[in-house]
Amino acid sequence: MGLTVQGNAIAREIAGYHNDLVADQAQYNALTAQIANQKTADYVQQKARDYGYIAPNESIIAVQRDGQASDALARTVREGPSRIARWFSFFFGSR
Numbered sequence: 001m002g003l004t005v006q007g008n009a010i011a012r013e014i015a016g017y018h019n020d021l022v023a024d025q026a027q028y029n030a031l032t033a034q035i036a037n038q039k040t041a042d043y044v045q046q047k048a049r050d051y052g053y054i055a056p057n058e059s060i061i062a063v064q065r066d067g068q069a070s071d072a073l074a075r076t077v078r079e080g081p082s083r084i085a086r087w088f089s090f091f092f093g094s095r
Contacts, residue, residue, distance in 0.1 A: 037043055045055070054060060 052060075
């Protein structure tokens with residue numbers, strides 16, 4: 001009886017080691033694929049762009065988002081006829 005219990009414990013331990021080995025092999029394969037991807041020219045170029053580098057014959061275009069354009073548009077709308085004048089001309093204007 002003691003040998004059977006001991007044999008079962010060893011079998012469980014072997015199965016646990018086998019599962020660990022399979023998990024480690026999967027992690028190794030994932031890391032190998034990641035390294036292979038990081039060695040490609042496209043990856044290196046994208047990382048360089050992420051850090052602000054540009055290729056020859058390229059330029060950086062920046063968009064300013066401080067509200068200046070919307071203020072200019074609002075001034076243009078305000079300089080036109082008032083709402084009441086537009087309403088009046090819509091209903092009572094020449095037809």
